[in-house]
Amino acid sequence: MSIFDRLKELMSEPERPIAIYRAEGLEGAVLDALRTVMDPEAGLDIVTLGLVRRVQLDGDQATITMTLTTPGCPVAGRLFQEVEETLAAHGLYAEVDLELDPPWSSEEIAEEGRAQLG
Amino acid sequence: MRPEQLTPWPRVLLPLALTMLAEAGAWLLIAAQERVDLQAWFGNTGLLAAVHLVTLGVLALAIQGVGWQLVPVLTAKPASSWFQRLSGPLNVLLISAIPLMLVGFLRWPWLGLVGAGLAITALLARSLLVLPELLGAQVRPLSRLWLIGAELSLWAGLALGGALYLARVGHPLLDDHLGGLGRHAGLLMAGWVGGWGLGLGSLLLPMFSIAPEPRRWLFAPALLLWFGGLALAWAPLWGAGALLAALALLEALRRRVKRRLEPGLRLAMGALALLALLGLAAPWLPGPLLVAAGLSLLALPFLRGVALKIGPFLAWAHSTEGLGGPLPDAPALSGALASSAVLGSLLAGALLVAGLLTEWWLARLGAGLGALAALAALTAFLGAVAGLWRARRARAALPGMGAA
Structure with missing residues (x-):
């Protein structure tokens, strides 16, 4: 990669993903359960x-793909643990997949969350 | 992947608490000076002791302490085992160097030399641990580049410091001693401390206020101008970088989602606004005044603001194993003390600069106020840390709310 390309990459803004806030059926119920897990x-x-990007269900197995507001967050492990324990209370064996790329952006906060913070 | 990266709390919180004590001591030393001549300040041992108490006891110790926790956060990967193992001993080395340097300036110069040796060893060994972490990471390229530039400035600044010391004991290596002194201060203050402040600021300020990253098209040229200006020792170029960097961070914070900010974050934002003004004024300000303004109005308030925010957060994170809901507010008294420390700190810096330009009694008044503000900040810091720690423990003890 040339220096010009490296500079262009440095100056360009990263891509933005879209988080999920609602879903139908069981996935929706999982999302509702995850609404009890708070970012401190x-x-x-x-x-x-x-922070939640995908919910995949296979029987009593749930795979939650999520990101973090801050990659390298010192309490991230505890957040994942709380996700697993919350879903375990609903009879699901959960696994958390961390997806850091593309990074989280404040634009992904749902409207009601913005109202709560603002 | 389980990114659990909490550094043992004494390695981070203890140095942060000591920085506030050192700052109070430095302000008291300044208040004790009868008169300071701006053109010959480097001949005043009391002032030199105060300056080094700030640079080592506050700035270097804060950077070293928070670095053990925040470098792995910035790089988003666990730090090497050496990084983790040596953090405690290097803290001990740096903390023990500070009183030795102080006594060296005020009484026995040979002790100062021992202290300087210990401090330089600690800082360079820390740098050798930090640089591979920064170079080997994949995320946040701009924030890492600010820190890499900062670390290179540290090496250059300390090399120049060595040459200046040799000149003091009769072995001049530099033709222009005053110019060398200016570069030494510029590389260490703006290069190292400023680079860390802005690099970590670009991580922490958006993180705690839920704001987007600074716009790269503003923050990348700022970095080039900032370090380019320091390398060429050309104040207008550095000033343009300072202005752009402050604007980039303030613009990102303007887009924040969290509107209500804690006193520490408000202080850091105030320091950024002052950095923009300092950038504009840089071409016209004399070197010593630029350093005094940069230290008292920017570096100290900015680092204190960050410390007041991350100290309680880390205390909360360390106090139990699980998360247990959102972070509670700090105790009200701590909040009030922190707000007073914020105002006192900025006013003290303004009075110091005014005193250097006009009547020295203004600077002494500012220094007295600065000491009080630093002690208020320390009390607020300890109060918030203890309050959150207790609240967390009490919450964990409630039925059904136990630690995971």
């Missing part, structure tokens, strides 16, 4: 905050 710093639940 933002004071919002992880769904409203836009």
Whole structure:
């Protein structure tokens, strides 16, 4: 990669993904359960905050693909643990997949979350 | 992947608490000076002791302490085992160097030399641990580049410091001693401390206020101008970089989602606004005044603001195993003290600069106020840390709310 390309990459803004806030059926119920898991710093639940990107169900197995507001967040492991324990209370064996690329953006916070913070 | 990267709290929180104590001491030393001549300040041992108490006891210790926790956050990967193992001993080395340097300036110069040796060893060994972490990461290229530039400035600034010391003991290596002194201060203050402030600021301020990253088309040229200006020792170029960097961060914060900010974050934002003004004024300000303004109005308030925010957060994170809901507010008294420390700190800096330009008694008044503000900040810091720690423990003890 040339220096020009490296500079262009440095100056360009990263792509923005779209988080999921609602779903039908069981996936929707999982999302509702995840609304009890709070991000400690933002004071919002992880769904409203836009951290959850995918929910995949296979029997009693749930795979939650989520991101973090801050890659390398020192309490991220605890957040994942809370996700797993919350879903375990609903009879699901959950696994959390961390997806850091593309990174989370504050634009992904749901409207109601913005109202709560603003 | 389980990114659990909490550094043991004494390695981060203890240095942060000590920085506020050191700052109070430095302000008291300044208040004790009868008169300071701006043109010959480097001949005043009391002032030199105060300056080094700030640079080592506050700025270097804060950078070293928070770095053990925040470098892995910035790089988004666990730090090397050496990084983790040596953090405690290097803190001990740097903390023990500070009183030795102080006594060296005020009484026995040979002790100062021992202290300087310990401090330089600690800082360079820390740098050798930090640089591979920054170079080997994949995320946040701009924030990492600010920190890499900062670390290179540290090496250059310390090399120049060595040459200046040799000149002081009769072995001049530099033709222009005053110019060398200016470069030494510029590389360490603006290059190292400023680079860390802006690099970490670009991570922490958006993180805690839920704001987007600074716009790269503003923050990347700012970095080039900032370090380019320092390398060429050309104040207008550095000033343009300072202005752009401050604008980039303030513009990102303007787009924040969280409207209500804690006193620490408000202080950091105020310091950024002052950085923009300092950038504009840089071409016209004399070097020593630029350093005094940069230290008292920018570096100290900015680092204190960050410390007041991350200290309680880390105390909360360390106090139990699980998350247990959102972070509670700090105790009201701590909040009030932190707000007073914020105002006192900025006013003290303004009075110091005014005193250097006009009547020295203004600077002494500012220094007294600065000492009080630093002690208020320390009390607020300890109060918030203890309050959150207790609240977390009490919450964990409630039935059904136990730690995971």
